[in-house]
Amino acid sequence: MGRDVVITGIGVVAPGGVGAKEFWNLLSNGRTATRRITLFDPSPFRSRVAAEVDFDAEQYGLSPQEIRRMDRAAQFAVVTTAEAMADSGLTPETIEAHRTGVTIGSGVGATMALDREYNVVSDGGRLDLVDHRYAVPHLYDYFVPSSFASEVAWRVGAEGPAAVVSTGCTSGLDSVGHAVELIREGSADVMLAGAAAAPISPITVACFDAIKATTPRDEEPERASRPFDRTRNGFVLGEGAAMFVLEERERAERRGAYVYAEICGFATRCNAFHMTGLRPDGREMAEAIRLALDEARVNAEQIDYINAHGSGTKQNDRHETAAFKHSLGAHAYRTPVSSIKSMVGHSLGAIGSLEIAASVLAIEHNVVPPTANLHEADPECDLDYVPLVAREQRTDTVLSVGSGFGGFQSAMVLRRAA
Template identity: 60%
Template sequence: MNGGLRRSVVTGIGVIAPGGGSREEFWQRITGGKPAIRRITAFDPEPFRSQIAAECDFDPSAYGLTPREVRRLDRFVLMALACAEEAFADSGLTSADPERMGVSLGTAVGSTIRLEEEYVVASNGGRDWVVDPTHVTPFLYQALVPSSAATELAVRFHAQGPAAVISTGCTSGIDAIAHAHTLIQDGEADVVIAGASDAPISPITVACFDAIRATSPRNTDPEQASRPFDADRQGFVLGEGAAVLIVEELQHALARGARVYCEITGFGARANAFHMTGLRADGFELGEAIMEAMDRARLAPEDLGYISAHGSGTKQNDRHETAAYKHALGEAARRVPISSIKSVIGHSLGAIGSIEMAACALAIQRGVVPPTANLTTPDPECDLDYTPVTAREVTVDHALSTGSGFGGFQSAMVFSRLEAA
């Protein structure tokens, strides 16, 4: 169905998310609809407007990562490595031509935690204008450049093909998988380690979102704070996490008898060229990205079985996204189940797109649509089927996921059951 191009499929999935340190724990958490959101424990959040987040209980040593790696690498790289190990084991891939294996990793904010920690040390807690570099880690340069994450994955798995870090804000996770898909189609690789990771829960990040009042101040009731499409929502909840998919050329996968979760059948992207943090109310650019993805997948709107919404829980985004679905899908937008897993695991910035694509792959495999938790009083302007509170058993042959990021980035991707494609 891809016009004679090489086809790419997903053969392995690894996930670390709030409330779940593995693929199966993640799936149980999002289908159970129980939010993993709490008062921030990584630092004292008392000075901030929003004091809550969806944190991962991530112990690197539990994933076989060494003390040397923990000292050398930022948290977002460590989570990416742990996810990649799970994804490789899940894929059953025991060997591949190193020159035919690539890396495509997304991140929005890279080594934010390490950079902030080291600045605090070097500046004597912010008191010294001229910093003393003798007090910082010798691995500080690796924290400065986000590309170090792709390097670490390539070294770990002996991938000598194309390697890149994709950083397009909150669409990074979708866009990184799209880049992997393109590498497969163009014959540049047969296997790509693809996904995204972000660990942004730090004072500087919380302060940034406080400044624009984008995050929820519902500090006394954390589990109820992430409320996409609900009339009582007050902003998004910051999260962290990672997901890595093994994206493989179809014939390469079939030749080794691999289990295939789904096929990547369509992708579309647009920039709104409108505002750094603002969105047009009509959802035009996101709608156009959706239509491009659907066209490349050769699907009619009626073919969709599930939409994983961006669903950040801000009024601006949720209404913009609802308009985009109506623009792109017409009346079919009212019949397809839609949900936002950010209601459970928060918004992990660049990582969330790959985590949501993992959810789409599992929804296709298992015939279950995860719910939108906390959706008890729907916003009248968000009048589509946003799957409130309870998961739903649905046959999903084709799943669409959408992403919308600061800077005007708009992305959409379609996963399809291989037999349906």
């Protein structure tokens, strides 16, 4: 399997709080950060709720020029990278540049900047042929999501492998999984890995309105995200980022780094079935889980907690429930499961990394975060979904899963460092 890979630094920008400490405080207290959209006027749309980040880029050290150059998602990425680096005790001066790399997950790229700039160059949509003279000089950076990885690499002086992984809603899991493989195979010793997303814009809301994937429960935004609840009727859009410092274990130990957890198993599969549809039996996700457990050399009975995708759509929650039963057998009924999307919404490409952060912090604190807004049990979702209130319990091994449009299914196993 190659070299062991551990997490030595965490950085988070999330709805309800900036910073890993604030993020965990929100989750462990079961608070929701969903509200009516304020980033633009949502009144023309079917779904008018989202989980927004209260984010002042200047407060977190970005200059006016950097703010102009970077899309909001890229800003999230560099701020979370700074926190993760500080948390790990690494600096640009102490890393070995050619042995340090970057992987960023992105589902929809620089959506907010592109949406804003199209509005400018098309004169509010009135011009069939857009006028390039009104475009900002950095429009190309908005067009190519690779700019996210470049910004992070420049920040830390990383000259090793750099990539953006875009696999829809599993991007945040897959980017970290890719980074793990690069360390295991010896291509890097340190990776800055994670994901960032800022998709709350008119075009994104319109896209999900068209397929009725998001909830129309606009009258009570704080209770709109209801994974596994009988009354669920769609997900709540979110935004945010999480970045990690990943290191080869022996290197981390030599420098005396604090180790949060080991990433011991990862697998991803595609169902080759439908862009948005999921088979109800959950076989594809179950296969990803089985392979991740095999790589981690972990038995189903050793899983202490499942951090679910838990989007709050009817088909996803049924699909996941079936997948857990297929992959864990009888142990699925004894394993607590929860969805943090009930509190921070669904930030598309970033949510997988935020869920990794939640999983690591659950191990760190021996607390399973709850599924907020779960008041009415759905008979089709009959596992232990930790409703409303966090649960204190010994948590050594966590399974985190993701499911994305296009049929992507990913699973990761994280374990308390020995």
